[in-house]
Amino acid sequence: MLQLSGVCKTYGPESGGYVALRDIDVAIADGEFFCLLGPSGCGKSTLLNIMAGFEPASVGSATFDNDPIVGAGRDRMMFFQDAGSALLPWLTVEENMRFALRVRRIPKTSWPDVIDKYLTAVDLAQHRDKFPSQLSGGMRQRLQIARALAVEPKVLLMDEPFAALDALTRRRMHATLLDIWQNTGKTIVFVTHDIGEALILADTIAVMSVGPESKIMQLFRLDLPRPRDLADSELRKTAANIEALLAPEIDRSEARIA
Amino acid sequence: MASTGIKTAPASIVSVYQMRMASIWRRHRSLGLTIMSLILGFAGWQLLSTFVFSPFLVPPPVRVIRTAIPMLLSGEILHDVLISLSRVFVGFITGSIAAILLGVILGRISTLHDLVDPIIELLRYLSPTAMIPIAVIWFGIGEMSKYFLIFWGTFFIMLVNTIAGVLRTPIARQRAAQCLGASQLEIFAYIVVPSAVPYIVTGMRVAMASAFMSIIPAEILAADSGIGYLLQNSSMLLQTDRIFVALLTISVLGFLCDRALRLIVDLTLTRFTLPA
Ligand SMILES: Nc1ncnc2c1ncn2[C@@H]1O[C@H](COP(=O)(O)OP(=O)(O)O)[C@@H](O)[C@H]1O
Numbered sequence: 001m002l003q004l005s006g007v008c009k010t011y012g013p014e015s016g017g018y019v020a021l022r023d024i025d026v027a028i029a030d031g032e033f034f035c036l037l038g039p040s041g042c043g044k045s046t047l048l049n050i051m052a053g054f055e056p057a058s059v060g061s062a063t064f065d066n067d068p069i070v071g072a073g074r075d076r077m078m079f080f081q082d083a084g085s086a087l088l089p090w091l092t093v094e095e096n097m098r099f100a101l102r103v104r105r106i107p108k109t110s111w112p113d114v115i116d117k118y119l120t121a122v123d124l125a126q127h128r129d130k131f132p133s134q135l136s137g138g139m140r141q142r143l144q145i146a147r148a149l150a151v152e153p154k155v156l157l158m159d160e161p162f163a164a165l166d167a168l169t170r171r172r173m174h175a176t177l178l179d180i181w182q183n184t185g186k187t188i189v190f191v192t193h194d195i196g197e198a199l200i201l202a203d204t205i206a207v208m209s210v211g212p213e214s215k216i217m218q219l220f221r222l223d224l225p226r227p228r229d230l231a232d233s234e235l236r237k238t239a240a241n242i243e244a245l246l247a248p249e250i251d252r253s254e255a256r257i258a
Numbered sequence: 259m260a261s262t263g264i265k266t267a268p269a270s271i272v273s274v275y276q277m278r279m280a281s282i283w284r285r286h287r288s289l290g291l292t293i294m295s296l297i298l299g300f301a302g303w304q305l306l307s308t309f310v311f312s313p314f315l316v317p318p319p320v321r322v323i324r325t326a327i328p329m330l331l332s333g334e335i336l337h338d339v340l341i342s343l344s345r346v347f348v349g350f351i352t353g354s355i356a357a358i359l360l361g362v363i364l365g366r367i368s369t370l371h372d373l374v375d376p377i378i379e380l381l382r383y384l385s386p387t388a389m390i391p392i393a394v395i396w397f398g399i400g401e402m403s404k405y406f407l408i409f410w411g412t413f414f415i416m417l418v419n420t421i422a423g424v425l426r427t428p429i430a431r432q433r434a435a436q437c438l439g440a441s442q443l444e445i446f447a448y449i450v451v452p453s454a455v456p457y458i459v460t461g462m463r464v465a466m467a468s469a470f471m472s473i474i475p476a477e478i479l480a481a482d483s484g485i486g487y488l489l490q491n492s493s494m495l496l497q498t499d500r501i502f503v504a505l506l507t508i509s510v511l512g513f514l515c516d517r518a519l520r521l522i523v524d525l526t527l528t529r530f531t532l533p534a
Pocket residue numbers: 011012018020038039040041042043044045046047211
């Protein structure tokens with residue numbers, strides 16, 4: 001269980017700084033597919049970084065399985081939108097996998113099996129000798145997934161992982177991710193600003209208000225089987241509700257700019 | 259029908275010929291242009307020194323080459339070239355190693371960086387040429403003063419580039435490695451240093467060019483051997499043709515060294531310069 005209670009985050013001086021998050025309470029169950037949804041700049045990455053342990057909360061507590069989150073931990077694997085900068089461009093696909101296994105201190109004898117298993121799972125086994133720059137955007141993200149899974153974390157923290165991909169590739173990545181999620185039972189915290197993406201993927205959608213002092217406005221639970229179709233009437237109703245919730249928020253932030 | 263056949267036949271032969279010429283040109287375009295540029299350069303030089311300037315002030319290329327041949331055959335040029343090269347290499351290699359070692363440390367320890375940075379910012383405006391007078395006093399006119407001057411020029415260029423490369427290591431790359439379980443030392447060795455390689459390579463090319471530019475004044479003012487000394491000596495004897503031989507030697511040498519550096523980088527470090 002990944003739990004945040006009363007989390008605030010202030011950037012800059014403690015008083016007078018920018019209050020990005022205010023009083024965030026979330027509890028994410030093991031195996032849950034949890035989406036953080038909100039407009040750009042509302043603090044989704046900040047929240048995810050707190051869960052990862054990259055940044056401390058200014059106030060409040062963040063725990064994983066009841067242990068306080070301090071620094072990056074091996075059970076929580078962050079997954080970045082820019083795969084090019086998250087991977088090691090000077091290593092081939094297979095060497096990137098080896099790098100993960102080496103720093104994770106996994107015995108060398110099991111490397112070939114682990115590498116085969118996860119590269120096959122993301123359909124990259126026949127590209128193992130290519131460098132990341134020789135892969136397409138979607139393939140690079142699949143390599144990032146394979147590398148993350150190879151070290152068997154309990155939680156995947158994904159920060160708008162597919163936002164830079166074209167729509168078709170993104171759809172295929174959704175299918176791959178759901179497949180992996182259903183087969184492995186990992187907890188996934190998935191950040192997105194795309195309502196459709198959240199509806200296709202999530203068990204729970206947490207809708208955030210715009211900053212400063214962003215909060216989680218409402219949780220939407222979706223108990224529908226997958227693969228889902230956005231034309232489904234319940235999804236359309238939820239989409240309308242979320243849009244109704246976000247529209248005044250976006251107006252508010254635009255009014256502040258004007 | 260028949261008449262069109264007769265008309266197109268020669269036309270198609272011409273066009274096949276043109277296409278072949280065009281494709282040969284396309285394949286060897288840059289080589290062709292390089293050769294043409296050199297020929298035009300030498301021809302222009304010959305014309306200028308024959309018709310515009312006095313051949314004493316600007317000796318024509320033919321005379322320069324005639325002067326160069328005995329100097330090449332007697333080993334005189336080679337001797338000076340080797341001396342200058344060895345000075346460049348000792349200074350360049352030691353300067354690079356020192357700067358890379360210090361640079362990766364300063365790039366990682368921000369307090370230390372902020373403490374040392376103002377000093378670096380001031381010192382890097384002291385070009386090697388500006389340091390010649392004091393270097394002569396410190397080290398005399400032996401090899402040591404030249405090593406020092408090249409070291410000095412290389413060090414600051416390499417230091418600034420190395421620090422920039424370390425600081426620009428993508429934060430996502432370091433955080434991903436952290437999640438995978440890498441220790442701070444592993445992140446430093448496997449992530450930060452390799453990420454800085456493209457910047458270090460760029461720094462090496464700039465520093466190499468700078469080393470070639472600073473060895474000459476150093477040898478003019480404080481040496482009794484080397485290409486710079488050849489220049490200085492020929493100038494005192496008003497031997498303009500020997501001056502031009504020395505100038506030509508410097509250009510060719512600098513060019514060859516840069517190509518050699520690029521080749522070595524391509525052979526050893528290519529994978530670290532791949533795009534992300
Ligand atoms: N390191 C930082 N220092 C100061 N302000 C920051 C920092 N990181 C993020 N912010 C601010 O916090 C707010 C939320 O940012 P972020 O979490 O990146 O939003 P999102 O991921 O939802 O687009 C933004 O207004 C951003 O400018």
